[in-house]
Amino acid sequence: MATITELGQRAKQASRALALAQTDQKDAALSSAADLLMQRADEILAANAADVERASAGGASSSVVDRLRLSPARLESMASGLRQVATLADPVGEVVKGWRRPNGLLIEKVRVPLGVVAIIYENRPNVTSDAAGLCLKSGNAAFLRGSSGALASNRAIAQVFCEGVAKVGLPEDSLVLVEETSYESAREFMRLRGVVDCLIPRGGPSLIQAVLENATVPYVIDGDGNCHLYVDSSADLKMALSLLVNGKIQRPSVCNATESLVVHREVAPEFLPKAVEALAGVRLVGDDASRALAPSIEPATEEDWGKEYLDLVLSVRVVDDLDAAIGHIQRYSSGHTEAIVTRDVLSAQRFAREVDAAAVMVNASTRFTDGEQFGFGAEIGISTQKLHARGPMGLSELTTTKYVVTGNGHVRA
Amino acid sequence: MATITELGQRAKQASRALALAQTDQKDAALSSAADLLMQRADEILAANAADVERASAGGASSSVVDRLRLSPARLESMASGLRQVATLADPVGEVVKGWRRPNGLLIEKVRVPLGVVAIIYENRPNVTSDAAGLCLKSGNAAFLRGSSGALASNRAIAQVFCEGVAKVGLPEDSLVLVEETSYESAREFMRLRGVVDCLIPRGGPSLIQAVLENATVPYVIDGDGNCHLYVDSSADLKMALSLLVNGKIQRPSVCNATESLVVHREVAPEFLPKAVEALAGVRLVGDDASRALAPSIEPATEEDWGKEYLDLVLSVRVVDDLDAAIGHIQRYSSGHTEAIVTRDVLSAQRFAREVDAAAVMVNASTRFTDGEQFGFGAEIGISTQKLHARGPMGLSELTTTKYVVTGNGHVRA
Numbered sequence: 001m002a003t004i005t006e007l008g009q010r011a012k013q014a015s016r017a018l019a020l021a022q023t024d025q026k027d028a029a030l031s032s033a034a035d036l037l038m039q040r041a042d043e044i045l046a047a048n049a050a051d052v053e054r055a056s057a058g059g060a061s062s063s064v065v066d067r068l069r070l071s072p073a074r075l076e077s078m079a080s081g082l083r084q085v086a087t088l089a090d091p092v093g094e095v096v097k098g099w100r101r102p103n104g105l106l107i108e109k110v111r112v113p114l115g116v117v118a119i120i121y122e123n124r125p126n127v128t129s130d131a132a133g134l135c136l137k138s139g140n141a142a143f144l145r146g147s148s149g150a151l152a153s154n155r156a157i158a159q160v161f162c163e164g165v166a167k168v169g170l171p172e173d174s175l176v177l178v179e180e181t182s183y184e185s186a187r188e189f190m191r192l193r194g195v196v197d198c199l200i201p202r203g204g205p206s207l208i209q210a211v212l213e214n215a216t217v218p219y220v221i222d223g224d225g226n227c228h229l230y231v232d233s234s235a236d237l238k239m240a241l242s243l244l245v246n247g248k249i250q251r252p253s254v255c256n257a258t259e260s261l262v263v264h265r266e267v268a269p270e271f272l273p274k275a276v277e278a279l280a281g282v283r284l285v286g287d288d289a290s291r292a293l294a295p296s297i298e299p300a301t302e303e304d305w306g307k308e309y310l311d312l313v314l315s316v317r318v319v320d321d322l323d324a325a326i327g328h329i330q331r332y333s334s335g336h337t338e339a340i341v342t343r344d345v346l347s348a349q350r351f352a353r354e355v356d357a358a359a360v361m362v363n364a365s366t367r368f369t370d371g372e373q374f375g376f377g378a379e380i381g382i383s384t385q386k387l388h389a390r391g392p393m394g395l396s397e398l399t400t401t402k403y404v405v406t407g408n409g410h411v412r413a
Numbered sequence: 414m415a416t417i418t419e420l421g422q423r424a425k426q427a428s429r430a431l432a433l434a435q436t437d438q439k440d441a442a443l444s445s446a447a448d449l450l451m452q453r454a455d456e457i458l459a460a461n462a463a464d465v466e467r468a469s470a471g472g473a474s475s476s477v478v479d480r481l482r483l484s485p486a487r488l489e490s491m492a493s494g495l496r497q498v499a500t501l502a503d504p505v506g507e508v509v510k511g512w513r514r515p516n517g518l519l520i521e522k523v524r525v526p527l528g529v530v531a532i533i534y535e536n537r538p539n540v541t542s543d544a545a546g547l548c549l550k551s552g553n554a555a556f557l558r559g560s561s562g563a564l565a566s567n568r569a570i571a572q573v574f575c576e577g578v579a580k581v582g583l584p585e586d587s588l589v590l591v592e593e594t595s596y597e598s599a600r601e602f603m604r605l606r607g608v609v610d611c612l613i614p615r616g617g618p619s620l621i622q623a624v625l626e627n628a629t630v631p632y633v634i635d636g637d638g639n640c641h642l643y644v645d646s647s648a649d650l651k652m653a654l655s656l657l658v659n660g661k662i663q664r665p666s667v668c669n670a671t672e673s674l675v676v677h678r679e680v681a682p683e684f685l686p687k688a689v690e691a692l693a694g695v696r697l698v699g700d701d702a703s704r705a706l707a708p709s710i711e712p713a714t715e716e717d718w719g720k721e722y723l724d725l726v727l728s729v730r731v732v733d734d735l736d737a738a739i740g741h742i743q744r745y746s747s748g749h750t751e752a753i754v755t756r757d758v759l760s761a762q763r764f765a766r767e768v769d770a771a772a773v774m775v776n777a778s779t780r781f782t783d784g785e786q787f788g789f790g791a792e793i794g795i796s797t798q799k800l801h802a803r804g805p806m807g808l809s810e811l812t813t814t815k816y817v818v819t820g821n822g823h824v825r826a
Contacts, residue, residue: 213629239821363822386813402769403803403804405774
């Protein structure tokens with residue numbers, strides 16, 4: 001079996017050809033891979049069935065098995081995902097900026113692929129084709145390491161994807177899958193400096209910690225979302241209620257779900273009882289002031305304020321004013337998405353400027369922080385760090401830039 | 414003495430006020446700090462004299478002592494540096510992009526400060542005010558850790574800078590200097606996750622390696638420059654000679670100096686003897702083909718091709734064609750700056766597209782990769798990594814962005 005370094009070198013070699021591939025060739029490759037995913041559905045589903053059987057026999061929870069399981073419909077959606085990526089604009093080659101210096105030198109900042117994008121991910125086998133498709137369209141080679149539990153599925157999908165890409169003349173190694181899944185191999189994967197240009201871990205806190213401790217390659221962290229909704233004294237309370245319900249209930253298990261409600265004390269007496277009613281089925285925990293107004297709210301602990309529940313649970317706090325709301329959010333925010341409901345333009349301005357998060361919503365649900373909703377067509381993740389990319393990451397965020405400087409014999413004085 | 418964490422918290426606190434400071438207030442602070450640097454010159458020079466004496470007594474080399482030593486002229490140039498930064502455009506608040514979604518949601522991507530920018534640097538005390546000035550103008554708090562050898566100088570400069578800033582009502586902690594200089598404290602400094610938003614190490618390979626191994630905060634690496642000049646078969650040889658001499662001799666000790674000459678075999682017989690003559694005083698090492706044409710060239714070892722000499726030494730290689738030139742550069746480049754001299758537009762295009770570096774020069778000296786020369790006014794470093802910033806880093810590269818999303822009660826379907 002090839003070593004991790006050898007696999008990385010294959011991805012790097014492929015990335016050179018991909019960086020120079022024309023858009024129509026990359027689009028043809030995506031479409032060819034999509035066709036082949038459907039044609040070879042039986043093979044992929046058989047491999048997946050083996051993974052599912054192993055997981056069930058090993059006592060995996062039903063949610064783990066559900067994330068692992070593919071169906072003809074899920075395969076179809078993977079294929080249509082690739083076709084969708086083919087329709088998106090190619091970020092590569094964009095001249096981001098250009099200017100001429102007083103000495104006549106022309107400076108152009110041009111968008112180019114990162115090179116090799118490495119992704120460590122957990123159980124979902126659809127990530128294999130989704131990530132590989134985004135990497136390919138942005139001119140990058142995808143260097144993927146999934147979990148051992150999805151190995152047969154990932155191998156089958158990767159095999160088919162690579163064949164599809166090779167059919168139109170792009171490198172088979174546009175996707176390289178690491179099949180070794182030991183801890184040591186993960187560590188090695190994170191330390192291929194000079195080979196991996198960007199690592200994106202997609203998984204829980206222990207994976208993130210392993211990256212922080214071990215990685216020597218550059219990485220982007222796709223972090224937690226402890227998202228707050230602040231209801232200002234001037235808020236349209238009907239609007240506030242609808243944003244709250246949407247943020248909390250529409251899909252509670254995702255990072256842009258609303259996890260905490262912060263209410264101005266002037267509107268709390270009217271708003272909180274309505275909120276409790278509208279959120280029937282949601283467990284509410286809150287401070288004394290909120291519990292005085294809505295006794296069904298349970299007492300919150302200090303830990304609650306910082307928590308990303310990813311479940312039908314909401315923390316509730318009553319504050320004296322906008323300053324206190326911003327102060328509370330500043331203290332407990334994970335820097336993902338924070339929202340205000342207000343009619344007061346000065347409050348909206350202050351909240352948008354002072355709250356430090358990847359996205360600030362004014363009179364909109366926290367659920368909108370999403371590549372699709374932003375119009376990026378697809379996303380590789382949502383960055384909660386400040387370097388390189390912040391917020392939903394689409395194709396552009398899988399690129400870097402290069403300065404092309406043109407003179408006619410310019411030398412420095 | 415305050416712990417590193419406490420110092421970091423002070424910087425973080427200050428960063429909140431700085432993020433909201435108006436441009437004219439920041440400019441006034443820079444100008445006030447510049448005035449005070451001149452008014453308190455005696456105090457700073459006395460502190461510096463103590464550092465210099467200690468270094469000399471400790472047997473430091475003359476180049477180390479020279480980098481450490483301040484003079485009235487150097488102080489004057491630090492002050493005028495701060496005044497110059499005050500004249501630059503404020504990057505904060507720029508709306509980088511904005512668009513309205515089909516559902517009416519307005520999405521704006523706004524430039525905001527990073528927060529706390531941490532810098533670890535070596536002997537030069539001028540970095541203290543230069544870095545603090547750039548951080549302040551871009552709305553960031555500067556969290557600085559210099560070397561023990563420059564501690565008295567750094568402390569005096571920081572003291573004066575902070576007083577100058579405080580005079581106009583911005584936080585004194587806009588610059589926080591770490592005075593502990595042990596290895597353990599450096600490690601702690603690199604691991605203040607949640608406090609430090611970006612770490613920029615400015616120093617040699619052992620510092621970079623320490624960052625790669627220990628840092629858990631996001632960082633940007635300011636790396637080596639093994640810069641090549643490729644002389645194409647169609648090159649104007651007079652131009653090529655002038656770019657070569659400028660790149661190698663004008664300032665050999667810097668990262669954008671030319672370290673390697675690659676020559677097309679068709680022009681090598683005419684060009685190399687002229688190059689040898691023009692580079693009198695430069696030690697040349699080369700391959701057999703170059704030595705056959707210019708016998709004063711010494712044999713190069715494999716190690717030479719990858720070397721950043723930072724000195725009057727140049728490696729020389731003769732290649733068969735553009736492909737071989739790109740192949741050689743691809744193999745040995747450090748991704749900083751690569752240059753081509755050519756009259757052939759197709760060669761220029763291919764070189765600019767295929768060579769993977771922060772900057773590609775077409776008919777211009779490698780020495781132009783520089784914030785000042787690019788028109789940024791000042792630079793905090795030159796990034797050779799691909800994430801966040803690539804190439805010269807000016808004020809914009811000390812910022813991140815935030816999405817401000819405005820609706821009128823938008824919820825997700």
